[in-house]
Amino acid sequence: MSKKSNRTKSARQPTLKLEGQKLFVIDDQGGNLSSFGGLPLVAKIAQGSGLIDMAVELIPEWRQVSSIDFESKHLLAQRLLLSACGHADAIDCTFWKDDPVLKSIVGKTQKGNFLASQPTHTRMEQSMTSKTIEALESLPCRFFFKQQKHAPQELVVYLDGSAIRTFGAQQNATYRGGKKYSQTQYFPLIATTDGGDLLLAQLREGGAADAHALTSIQNLVLDLKAQWPRTKLTLVLDTGFNSPALLDFLESMQVQYECGYPATASVKSKIKDEIQAVEAEFRALHGEPKYIGPKVKADARWQTDHEKIRSLPHKERMQAEASLRLCEHGKQFEPVCSCLHAD
Numbered sequence: 001m002s003k004k005s006n007r008t009k010s011a012r013q014p015t016l017k018l019e020g021q022k023l024f025v026i027d028d029q030g031g032n033l034s035s036f037g038g039l040p041l042v043a044k045i046a047q048g049s050g051l052i053d054m055a056v057e058l059i060p061e062w063r064q065v066s067s068i069d070f071e072s073k074h075l076l077a078q079r080l081l082l083s084a085c086g087h088a089d090a091i092d093c094t095f096w097k098d099d100p101v102l103k104s105i106v107g108k109t110q111k112g113n114f115l116a117s118q119p120t121h122t123r124m125e126q127s128m129t130s131k132t133i134e135a136l137e138s139l140p141c142r143f144f145f146k147q148q149k150h151a152p153q154e155l156v157v158y159l160d161g162s163a164i165r166t167f168g169a170q171q172n173a174t175y176r177g178g179k180k181y182s183q184t185q186y187f188p189l190i191a192t193t194d195g196g197d198l199l200l201a202q203l204r205e206g207g208a209a210d211a212h213a214l215t216s217i218q219n220l221v222l223d224l225k226a227q228w229p230r231t232k233l234t235l236v237l238d239t240g241f242n243s244p245a246l247l248d249f250l251e252s253m254q255v256q257y258e259c260g261y262p263a264t265a266s267v268k269s270k271i272k273d274e275i276q277a278v279e280a281e282f283r284a285l286h287g288e289p290k291y292i293g294p295k296v297k298a299d300a301r302w303q304t305d306h307e308k309i310r311s312l313p314h315k316e317r318m319q320a321e322a323s324l325r326l327c328e329h330g331k332q333f334e335p336v337c338s339c340l341h342a343d
Contacts, residue, residue, distance in 0.1 A: 032110055034101040035085075042084050043077070043105045051143055052076050058135040062127035070116040074106045075124055078115055081105065090121040140198040141223050147197075151228040156194040158236045159217065161187045161210050174206035189213050191220055199224075210240035217246065221253055234258070 014026040046052060056072050081102065082092050094117040096102055100110050108115065128136075164186040166173040175184045187208045191200035200220055217235070224233055235250060239260030250257050261267060268275065282289075291298040309320040 032100040034099050036081075036099065036101045039081055039085065039101050040105060043081055046077070046080060049143075050146070051139075052080065054143060054146075055136065055139055058139065059124075059128065059132060062124065069113075070120060072124075075116055075121060077106055078102060079121060090118045090125070093121050094118045137200065137202050138219075138223070140201060141220065144193070144197050144199055145227050151231050154232040154234070155224065155228070156234045156236065157191055157199060157220070157224075158194065159189065159191045159200075159213075159241065160238060161204075161208070161240070162190045163187055163206075166206075172205045176206045189216055210238070211243050213241065214243065214246050214249070217241070218249055221250070221255060225253060225255075232256070 016024040016026055018024075052073060055076055059072055059076075061068075061072070078093060079090075082088070082096060087096065093115065097115040097117050099115075102115060103110060103112065106115065163176070163181055163183070165183050166185055170184075170186075173184050173186055176182070176187065185206040187204050187206050189200065189202040189204055189208075189210075190198075192198055200216065202216055221233070221235070224231070234256040235258070237246075237257065237259045239262055242259050242261055247257070247259065291302050306321075309317055312320060
């Protein structure tokens, strides 16, 4: 009967030696590694801009002073920088709370305590009142004013909704159907300048209608006019925003606008000359429309031709597809909206 030895085996350090080289000691501990090598530069830009400091001023303290472990400035910096890396969820703060780059950016030592995790960030979010949220929504506009040394002579602002798909049971996320979306989503309102500067980012539920954004647009226009009363302001909006109340407001504020208008039969009867001019320009550029008639039949004919093209050799197929791509995949051209301009 054999007996097992109780003697502890000594662990050997793995080594590696290639011919003609010194002995290498293998260390699989990794050291202080991070996935955010470029983040210090981003943090330097954010700190230099003062954006985080401006946001901190808008968020009232929600904790008892004696129990604060994480300053609001550090919480916002952690969340903002993780979002810049594509990790925007609160749970990501838990996953990366011991990352050495993140810790060094907020002034923590590598051997110090962890950064704030998801529960802390969630409590901060849930403590915010509607007033605080409205103040934060106006922050991009204030930040834009701060970046400008002089009032511009002209400013063009683009407004539109932006679908953000959601997963799971996200609060206030709703399903939006139709050919364009057909998903559960948020539908925030975004306003930017023609130079790409953000002026407004307002979170809305997935089924929000742009036509109900009148109050938000009015507040944005009033803020811009109050800051730069002599700047020529132009708003660019699609058909979803169009309403008599909005257009009347913009005209009363002497704001120029370009706004889509639904192409109803009544509207088409009043712009026959414009439609004919656009159709003539289309024919001059692309020739006669190939697929004419009811949309269902036109789509079916286009699909039949496209299936034939896909069976051609590569070179011939590419040439055939290029010739097919007249306007919206070769379908009959028809103006769908006209633009209104307030002089």
